[in-house]
Amino acid sequence: xxxxxxxxxxxxxxxxxxxxxxxxxxxxxxxxxxxxxxxxxxxxxxxxxxxxxxxxxxxxxxxxxxxxxxxxxxxxxxxxxxxxxxxxxxxxxxxxxxxxxxxxxxxxxxxxxxxxxxxxxxxxxxxxxxxxxxxxxxxxxxxxxxxxxxxxxxxxxxxxxxxxxxxxxxxxxxxxxxxxxxxxxxxxxxxxxxxxxxxxxxxxxxxxxxxxxxxxxxxxxxxxxxxxxxxxxxxxxxxxxxxxxxxxxxxxxxxxxxxxxxxxxxxxxxxxxxxxxxxxxxxxxxxxxxxxxxxxxxxxxxxxxxxxxxxxxxxxxxxxxxxxxxxxxxxxxxxxxxxxxxxxxxxxxxxxxxxxxxxxxxxxxxxxxxxxxxxxxxxxxxxxxxxxxxxxxxxxxxxxxxxxxxxxxxxxxxxxxxxxxxxxxxxxxxxxxxxxxxxxxxxxxxxxxxxxxxxxxx
Amino acid sequence: xxxxxxxxxxxxxxxxxxxxxxxxxxxxxxxxxxxxxxxxxxxxxxxxxxxxxxxxxxxxxxxxxxxxxxxxxxxxxxxxxxxxxxxxxxxxxxxxxxxxxxxxxxxxxxxxxxxxxxxxxxxxxxxxxxxxxxxxxxxxxxxxxxxxxxxxxxxxxxxxxxxxxxxxxxxxxxxxxxxxxxxxxxxxxxxxxxxxxxxxxxxxxxxxxxxxxxxxxxxxxxxxxxxxxxxxxxxxxxxxxxxxxxxxxxxxxxxxxxxxxxxxxxxxxxxxxxxxxxxxxxxxxxxxxxxxxxxxxxxxxxxxxxxxxxxxxxxxxxxxxxxxxxxxxxxxxxxxxxxxxxxxxxxxxxxxxxxxxxxxxxxxxxxxxxxxxxxxxxxxxxxxxxxxxxxxxxxxxxxxxxxxxxxxxxxxxxxxxxxxxxxxxxxxxxxxxxxxxxxxxxxxxxxxxxxxxxxxxx
Numbered sequence: 001x002x003x004x005x006x007x008x009x010x011x012x013x014x015x016x017x018x019x020x021x022x023x024x025x026x027x028x029x030x031x032x033x034x035x036x037x038x039x040x041x042x043x044x045x046x047x048x049x050x051x052x053x054x055x056x057x058x059x060x061x062x063x064x065x066x067x068x069x070x071x072x073x074x075x076x077x078x079x080x081x082x083x084x085x086x087x088x089x090x091x092x093x094x095x096x097x098x099x100x101x102x103x104x105x106x107x108x109x110x111x112x113x114x115x116x117x118x119x120x121x122x123x124x125x126x127x128x129x130x131x132x133x134x135x136x137x138x139x140x141x142x143x144x145x146x147x148x149x150x151x152x153x154x155x156x157x158x159x160x161x162x163x164x165x166x167x168x169x170x171x172x173x174x175x176x177x178x179x180x181x182x183x184x185x186x187x188x189x190x191x192x193x194x195x196x197x198x199x200x201x202x203x204x205x206x207x208x209x210x211x212x213x214x215x216x217x218x219x220x221x222x223x224x225x226x227x228x229x230x231x232x233x234x235x236x237x238x239x240x241x242x243x244x245x246x247x248x249x250x251x252x253x254x255x256x257x258x259x260x261x262x263x264x265x266x267x268x269x270x271x272x273x274x275x276x277x278x279x280x281x282x283x284x285x286x287x288x289x290x291x292x293x294x295x296x297x298x299x300x301x302x303x304x305x306x307x308x309x310x311x312x313x314x315x316x317x318x319x320x321x322x323x324x325x326x327x328x329x330x331x332x333x334x335x336x337x338x339x340x341x342x343x344x345x346x347x348x349x350x351x352x353x354x355x356x357x358x359x360x361x362x363x364x365x366x367x368x369x370x371x372x373x374x375x376x377x378x379x380x381x382x383x384x385x386x387x388x389x390x391x392x393x394x395x396x397x398x399x400x401x402x403x404x405x406x407x408x409x410x411x412x413x414x415x416x417x418x419x420x421x422x423x424x425x426x427x428x429x430x431x432x433x434x435x436x437x438x439x440x441x442x443x444x445x446x447x448x449x450x451x452x453x454x455x456x457x458x
Numbered sequence: 459x460x461x462x463x464x465x466x467x468x469x470x471x472x473x474x475x476x477x478x479x480x481x482x483x484x485x486x487x488x489x490x491x492x493x494x495x496x497x498x499x500x501x502x503x504x505x506x507x508x509x510x511x512x513x514x515x516x517x518x519x520x521x522x523x524x525x526x527x528x529x530x531x532x533x534x535x536x537x538x539x540x541x542x543x544x545x546x547x548x549x550x551x552x553x554x555x556x557x558x559x560x561x562x563x564x565x566x567x568x569x570x571x572x573x574x575x576x577x578x579x580x581x582x583x584x585x586x587x588x589x590x591x592x593x594x595x596x597x598x599x600x601x602x603x604x605x606x607x608x609x610x611x612x613x614x615x616x617x618x619x620x621x622x623x624x625x626x627x628x629x630x631x632x633x634x635x636x637x638x639x640x641x642x643x644x645x646x647x648x649x650x651x652x653x654x655x656x657x658x659x660x661x662x663x664x665x666x667x668x669x670x671x672x673x674x675x676x677x678x679x680x681x682x683x684x685x686x687x688x689x690x691x692x693x694x695x696x697x698x699x700x701x702x703x704x705x706x707x708x709x710x711x712x713x714x715x716x717x718x719x720x721x722x723x724x725x726x727x728x729x730x731x732x733x734x735x736x737x738x739x740x741x742x743x744x745x746x747x748x749x750x751x752x753x754x755x756x757x758x759x760x761x762x763x764x765x766x767x768x769x770x771x772x773x774x775x776x777x778x779x780x781x782x783x784x785x786x787x788x789x790x791x792x793x794x795x796x797x798x799x800x801x802x803x804x805x806x807x808x809x810x811x812x813x814x815x816x817x818x819x820x821x822x823x824x825x826x827x828x829x830x831x832x833x834x835x836x837x838x839x840x841x842x843x844x845x846x847x848x849x850x851x852x853x854x855x856x857x858x859x860x861x862x863x864x865x866x867x868x869x870x871x872x873x874x875x876x877x878x879x880x881x882x883x884x885x886x887x888x889x890x891x892x893x894x895x896x897x898x899x900x901x902x903x904x905x906x907x908x909x910x911x912x913x914x915x916x
Contacts, residue, residue: 327768354739
């Protein structure tokens with residue numbers, strides 16, 4: 001159905017109805033969507049006709065639908081809606097949200113609004129919420145939910161099922177149940193699957209899987225997503241410093257984390273400082289400048305160094321001005337060769353295929369790859385310089401030798417720099433294209449002009 | 459525990475025992491690991507002492523553990539082990555693997571070995587396996603499993619639970635059950651959670667969620683992972699062209715897909731042709747060359763064009779040789795500015811934040827960002843050229859004006875090229891750093907030398 005509904009047409013129709021103030025018809029249209037699609041439609045409406053229309057439409061949704069839709073909205077849009085609806089409506093939404101979604105919203109709200117919302121919340125729950133609000137962003141604690149099924153070791157499968165039936169509806173996931181001892185320490189897990197297929201009088205102690213994998217509340221979310229990738233679980237328990245179970249993280253929340261970590265990596269590789277979760281168009285011009293300028297200045301300064309090298313060879317250059325024409329090609333090829341290697345090594349280390357102790361094997365492989373690539377590129381250049389540019393054979397020899405040296409050095413640097421970065425505790429993703437290019441530019445100028453001085457003076 | 463066991467020490471101990479031929483003790487050590495850790499240890503052993511040791515150890519594992527461990531090994535290592543064990547052992551492993559893991563292994567084996575393995579498989583299952591083997595790699599069909607719970611519309615919750623108990627153990631996931639009509643068309647889903655909390659005589663027709671999300675067998679895996687990210691489901695049904703349910707895809711298999719798609723993206727952005735799943739060290743030198751050389755040649759040719767531009771300004775250059783010293787800095791800054799923008803736009807489009815119709819807003823934002831960045835970088839350069847390099851004010855003006863023009867053009871090109879690529883159906887990731895740098899190099903040379911000609915001839 002998803003495919004037949006043509007969402008963009010429905011959204012266009014909804015916006016038409018809104019513009020014509022035919023709100024009931026707009027609502028009837030939007031009710032054809034599921035919650036995810038409704039949220040996406042609201043996002044667009046928030047952008048185009050604007051917040052007034054979006055809030056009118058949001059308020060006309062059935063109450064239970066509205067909470068679901070709200071949970072799928074981006075944080076910014078959630079805040080926009082919260083600011084535009086009554087306190088009572090806010091309270092209803094906050095109460096009905098899954099615990100971890102609620103925490104996400106509360107984290108973004110100003111403290112005085114949070115206090116107002118929590119005013120009438122039972123003391124116990126308020127305490128729990130406050131604990132959760134204090135976990136650092138990006139920690140396992142900030143991702144977890146306290147809504148899980150907790151069983152006693154001496155229960156039977158039948159008792160466990162009865163317990164799940166009694167509390168189950170409120171739990172975000174009931175598919176893995178956690179068994180704790182009296183000190184709230186986690187002693188094992190039982191899957192709902194095992195409970196369902198078991199005889200009802202079978203003791204759960206016999207189905208207990210004690211070989212658990214868990215994370216700590218203060219573990220970074222990157223570690224959490226690694227653990228999910230490694231084990232392929234649906235949920236992972238989170239323990240505190242005393243190894244007591246405090247919550248669980250479900251795999252659906254991890255998909256977002258993986259995307260976030262990925263964006264962070266890619267941005268670092270392109271020399272952009274972490275821009276956070278903000279969307280491109282929602283980020284102001286000055287924030288964009290702030291996240292891009294520092295690296296550009298840093299890289300510009302290192303490029304000035306390259307300029308200084310060129311200045312010191314000015315005498316050579318003015319005698320053989322045609323040498324300058326090959327510099328961009330050599331610098332470009334060096335930079336590209338180096339960043340290819342750097343990218344492959346960064347990825348290899350991120351996925352765990354490559355370790356620091358593989359450095360020598362990486363070097364040996366890059367040297368062989370460079371020699372082959374260098375020879376191919378040099379031959380192409382040699383022919384081009386002699387036949388098309390009609391330069392002297394000595395210029396051709398200089399450029400081709402320089403090419404071989406530059407590709408080899410660039411690939412070795414590209415291969416080793418990310419490993420070195422990791423060794424000294426810097427994120428290897430920072431050693432990507434821009435950094436490697438700056439370094440290879442410098443090396444390119446030095447090798448090229450040194451070779452030229454030697455060869456052309458013969 | 460994971461943290462306390464110090465896996466690297468245990469592995470070192472296992473390898474010592476293997477070297478000393480103390481196989482029983484090696485096995486006792488490895489049994490301390492869970493299946494994932496055992497698979498990781500075997501991977502290392504396959505690399506270092508080698509296949510003989512790994513196979514001895516693998517054979518000593520309890521049979522059920524060995525299948526589990528096998529399923530966590532990378533495909534290459536799975537094939538190495540299959541080639542080293544007896545046909546009977548292979549048959550046992552293949553039979554015991556989850557259906558989708560089995561398909562993954564069979565896909566990699568030569569056809570004659572597959573035929574031999576399938577010889578004694580019941581006809582019906584052989585037919586199913588053959589169907590699955592024919593779905594294109596990277597399609598939804600190649601990711602799915604036919605092991606799901608299928609219910610009748612007229613069942614009660616109690617009957618459904620009884621059915622699940624009867625068949626459940628073999629299903630990869632029993633947490634979502636699928637209801638089909640007589641023509642095998644999917645008409646709705648029921649979660650195990652709903653069944654567990656329902657009264658046992660409640661008809662499932664009442665719990666049916668008919669607003670389903672599904673994918674088609676031939677959909678690309680990227681679409682499948684987008685759907686998972688969008689909805690946060692644990693499993694998604696897969697239908698054929700007649701909309702009949704043929705299998706389901708579970709979220710744990712999607713984590714690998716996301717990683718794969720991510721690697722593909724990053725490699726494309728660095729100008730490396732798709733290297734597939736192969737690990738860096740396992741890939742031969744010539745394969746590395748093949749995946750890197752084409753882009754290097756392509757980019758080198760475009761850099762030659764830049765060289766041609768420089769040659770055409772040779773007269774200007776020999777009159778003002780110091781201009782050459784600023785070329786690397788301008789080219790570097792242009793390239794970096796452009797690839798920052800390109801990366802942000804590529805990511806924005808990948809996550810759905812940016813659409814093609816946003817092109818004008820992107821352009822307007824990039825222009826404002828560039829002007830600020832360009833002014834800051836120009837001022838720094840102006841001071842440096844006058845105070846440190848002691849060049850004439852006209853050189854400084856030329857370089858600074860060029861900087862402003864180049865940053866602005868580079869950022870606009872970096873912002874629009876990925877959108878243009880998407881518009882004409884090319885993967886935007888290809889428009890990243892290397893492509894953008896080549897283009898900005900060309901623009902840098904033209905703007906810089908044109909400005910120089912005009913300003914310095916005054």
